[in-house]
Amino acid sequence: MLQVISLLLENKPGALMRVTGLLTQRGYNIESLTVARTLDPELSRMTIVVDVEAAQRQQVIKQMNKLINVLQAVDLTESPAVVRELVLVRIRTQQETRTAVLKEAEIFGGRVVDSSTDGFAIEMTGDPEKLGEFVDVMRSYGEIEVIRSGAIAIALEAKKLKLQPPVEPGAGSRGPGAREVTV
Amino acid sequence: MTTLMSGARMLLECLAREGVDCIFGYPGGVTLPLYDVLYEHHIRHVLVRHEENAAFAAEGYARATGKVGVCCATSGPGATNLTTGLVDAMMDSIPIVALTGQVSTKLIGSDAFQEADTFGITRPCTKHNYLVKRLEDLPSTIHEAFYVAATGRPGPVLVDIPKDVFQAQGHYQPVTAIHLPGYKVFTEGHTGQIRRAAQLIQESERPLVYAGGGIVAAGAAGELRQFVELTDTPAVNTLMGLGGLASRHPNFISMPGMHGSYAANMAMTNADLLIALGVRFDDRVTGRLAAFAPHAKVIHVDIDPAEIGKNRAPDVPIVGDVKRVLAKLNKLLAESGAGDERVAAARRAWWNKIRGWKAEHPLEVVKSDSEIKPQHLMGEIDRLSGGDAVVSSDVGQHQMWAAQLIRFNEPRLWLNSGGLGSMGFGLPAAIGAQMARPDKLVFAILGDGGFQMSIPELSTVVSCGLPVKIVVMNNGYLGMVRQWQTLFYNNRLSGVTLDAFPDAEKLAAAYGFKGKTVEKPWELAGALEEAVNEPGPYLLNVKVTPEECVYPMVPAGGAINEMVLGPPQPVAVPK
Ligand SMILES: Cc1ncc(C[n+]2csc(CCOP(=O)(O)OP(=O)(O)O)c2C)c(N)n1
Ligand SMILES: [Mg+2]
Numbered sequence: 001m002l003q004v005i006s007l008l009l010e011n012k013p014g015a016l017m018r019v020t021g022l023l024t025q026r027g028y029n030i031e032s033l034t035v036a037r038t039l040d041p042e043l044s045r046m047t048i049v050v051d052v053e054a055a056q057r058q059q060v061i062k063q064m065n066k067l068i069n070v071l072q073a074v075d076l077t078e079s080p081a082v083v084r085e086l087v088l089v090r091i092r093t094q095q096e097t098r099t100a101v102l103k104e105a106e107i108f109g110g111r112v113v114d115s116s117t118d119g120f121a122i123e124m125t126g127d128p129e130k131l132g133e134f135v136d137v138m139r140s141y142g143e144i145e146v147i148r149s150g151a152i153a154i155a156l157e158a159k160k161l162k163l164q165p166p167v168e169p170g171a172g173s174r175g176p177g178a179r180e181v182t183v
Numbered sequence: 184m185t186t187l188m189s190g191a192r193m194l195l196e197c198l199a200r201e202g203v204d205c206i207f208g209y210p211g212g213v214t215l216p217l218y219d220v221l222y223e224h225h226i227r228h229v230l231v232r233h234e235e236n237a238a239f240a241a242e243g244y245a246r247a248t249g250k251v252g253v254c255c256a257t258s259g260p261g262a263t264n265l266t267t268g269l270v271d272a273m274m275d276s277i278p279i280v281a282l283t284g285q286v287s288t289k290l291i292g293s294d295a296f297q298e299a300d301t302f303g304i305t306r307p308c309t310k311h312n313y314l315v316k317r318l319e320d321l322p323s324t325i326h327e328a329f330y331v332a333a334t335g336r337p338g339p340v341l342v343d344i345p346k347d348v349f350q351a352q353g354h355y356q357p358v359t360a361i362h363l364p365g366y367k368v369f370t371e372g373h374t375g376q377i378r379r380a381a382q383l384i385q386e387s388e389r390p391l392v393y394a395g396g397g398i399v400a401a402g403a404a405g406e407l408r409q410f411v412e413l414t415d416t417p418a419v420n421t422l423m424g425l426g427g428l429a430s431r432h433p434n435f436i437s438m439p440g441m442h443g444s445y446a447a448n449m450a451m452t453n454a455d456l457l458i459a460l461g462v463r464f465d466d467r468v469t470g471r472l473a474a475f476a477p478h479a480k481v482i483h484v485d486i487d488p489a490e491i492g493k494n495r496a497p498d499v500p501i502v503g504d505v506k507r508v509l510a511k512l513n514k515l516l517a518e519s520g521a522g523d524e525r526v527a528a529a530r531r532a533w534w535n536k537i538r539g540w541k542a543e544h545p546l547e548v549v550k551s552d553s554e555i556k557p558q559h560l561m562g563e564i565d566r567l568s569g570g571d572a573v574v575s576s577d578v579g580q581h582q583m584w585a586a587q588l589i590r591f592n593e594p595r596l597w598l599n600s601g602g603l604g605s606m607g608f609g610l611p612a613a614i615g616a617q618m619a620r621p622d623k624l625v626f627a628i629l630g631d632g633g634f635q636m637s638i639p640e641l642s643t644v645v646s647c648g649l650p651v652k653i654v655v656m657n658n659g660y661l662g663m664v665r666q667w668q669t670l671f672y673n674n675r676l677s678g679v680t681l682d683a684f685p686d687a688e689k690l691a692a693a694y695g696f697k698g699k700t701v702e703k704p705w706e707l708a709g710a711l712e713e714a715v716n717e718p719g720p721y722l723l724n725v726k727v728t729p730e731e732c733v734y735p736m737v738p739a740g741g742a743i744n745e746m747v748l749g750p751p752q753p754v755a756v757p758k
Pocket of ligand 2 (some may be wrong): 630632661662
């Protein structure tokens with residue numbers, strides 16, 4: 001099934017590679033992935049849609065959370081969230097289908113961003129399923145080219161972000177690994 | 184106050200602050216500035232003979248002490264040679280820091296001489312890795328690397344440092360705080376869950392402790408012993424956990440899994456409660472997962488949340504440092520007095536069952552009059568060790584026999600490549616261990632295959648004056664692979680014959696130390712004693728029965744109670 005994951009991660013070199021590498025390494029298929037800076041330029045927000053078995057969903061989140069550059073990984077599949085995607089469609093139209101195409105675009109809330117005698121370029125945003133329907137309808141009118149942005153998602157309830165405080169250097173050598181053992 | 188110094192010197196300042204006393208490494212073009220400051224530094228550099236062994240030696244150091252091991256290699260081939268050791272440390276959760284040189288920042292991306300994308304290559308081989316492009320980031324990065332390697336679930340961290348960063352001059356200011364806001368370490372364990380665990384333990388009629396490498400990593404051997412004594416629970420230690428509960432402890436059963444003992448595997452299968460401590464339900468332990476411990480509820484304690492529920496859904500999940508969780512659990516159990524009599528009676532019956540299984544098919548030291556049996560060899564090493572020597576093993580049949588038959592009365596004595604199973608681990612890891620514990624008796628038990636992957640390190644052994652006792656269990660085969668071909672491929676032996684083994688005495692002599700070959704059972708004890716009594720290193724080549732197979736064996740995909748206990752009996756063919 002499709003799982004929607006929202007990641008907040010430090011904008012460090014290699015951070016994106018760590019996320020995508022982890023997904024391929026563990027055998028999860030990426031459906032879509034978007035990433036951009038947040039209001040805080042040191043952080044990025046990533047929305048990933050992966051195809052995993054339901055039983056694996058928690059495991060994916062746990063593995064993501066283990067990445068040191070990831071501040072928070074949240075599963076939005078079932079929690080209240082708005083998921084949106086943008087699609088750009090270029091459609092070739094015959095003289096007689098032009099009005100019908102425009103009508104359909106209007107019904108779906110699409111917007112014509114370019115128009116020529118050959119056809120239109122139409123943009124539409126919506127939830128990914130809706131976009132799928134729109135694309136199907138457009139395809140029934142002729143040859144089309146489609147580009148989808150990948151989903152972005154926002155949770156409707158803020159999840160508490162817990163950040164770790166600074167530590168003294170050398171704290172590791174007093175960590176659990178280094179304790180003396182007396183048996 | 185700040186001091187002007189080079190990046191290379193800053194690096195050493197940071198390492199010294201982390202308590203590093205020894206680096207296993209191999210130099211090259213881009214690490215020249217580092218080696219130049221090492222020249223006059225108190226941190227000791229051990230020149231290994233291949234970078235892979237630098238990583239294994241750092242692991243041996245870490246495994247034997249719990250401290251972070253450090254290795255170092257040059258850019259390109261030096262760094263790529265480290266990768267096997269990094270993955271090995273990753274699989275077994277061993278804290279090491281690997282330092283690699285990189286081409287100068289302005290050359291990165293230009294396919295410069297000896298450039299490799301070390302940062303990219305080692306991403307999946309490490310717990311975390313860094314490429315330091317600016318001198319001012321170097322000190323905090325080094326301290327972060329040590330912190331990440333040693334805390335939480337330990338693991339390898341790599342820091343890639345370009346040559347110009349080593350060379351650049353800057354004002355060194357000791358780092359006072361490192362900040363990793365996204366690095367979450369869960370240590371305490373949920374109090375409510377710990378209470379639920381205590382209750383399940385008290386109600387259980389057939390409880391079993393299934394303890395692994397996490398006990399060793401957490402330094403929780405004392406708490407584990409207290410726990411099994413408080414509850415009189417039988418315990419198995421996994422391959423990674425041997426020594427976590429002393430082999431001599433009356434509650435210790437042995438190792439479970441593919442080559443585990445009959446008693447351990449039967450106990451796993453029949454338990455009604457598994458107290459899983461610092462383990463990951465590895466396939467080599469569980470066999471066919473669906474048939475694993477079918478009657479048991481599971482309490483799973485691990486510091487890594489992702490291990491909990493990964494392979495087996497627990498009834499009581501506890502994310503935390505197993506040392507602290509056990510301490511809390513012990514406190515609860517100690518306060519809660521004696522359990523009811525019905526449970527007590529069931530527990531006595533459970534112990535009787537386990538004793539019965541142990542007696543039925545014990546792990547035995549097999550001997551013969553004419554040949555040295557591999558089990559005989561391990562029995563003799565066990566006798567000399569008395570549960571107290573460091574034993575660093577390579578990978579193969581010898582590893583399994585050693586794990587079955589040599590006792591370990593403390594953690595950090597048994598060193599082996601458990602998760603990755605990398606041949607070539609045993610000798611360099613023994614070097615690292617002996618460097619860390621110079622006064623300890625250290626055996627390197629190797630197969631004739633693995634030994635030949637490590638021969639170059641004999642010169643490291645000699646040049647560092649390490650008294651490692653190298654024992655080659657020589658069966659003339661890549662024995663473990665041969666065993667599978669014998670059992671599952673109609674004995675069609677393909678690519679497993681190791682002929683042309685060198686003369687051990689001459690080989691050792693060529694390196695300037697003593698060596699010997701033995702093949703008669705009556706020569707064995709004396710030869711091992713001679714090796715142990717030798718003040719320096721010793722190479723003992725022990726020719727053993729070539730065709731012996733390791734039993735019990737759970738065939739791949741089998742349930743662990745479906746063990747093959749011995750060689751197939753010859754079937755009488757009717758005339
Ligand atoms: C680097 C590496 N290559 C291949 C293997 C596969 N393998 C596992 S055990 C084994 C045989 C080891 O032979 P030897 O060192 O003689 O030990 P024995 O099994 O005979 O005791 C091999 C080839 C491995 N584990 N590691
Ligand atoms: Mg062999």
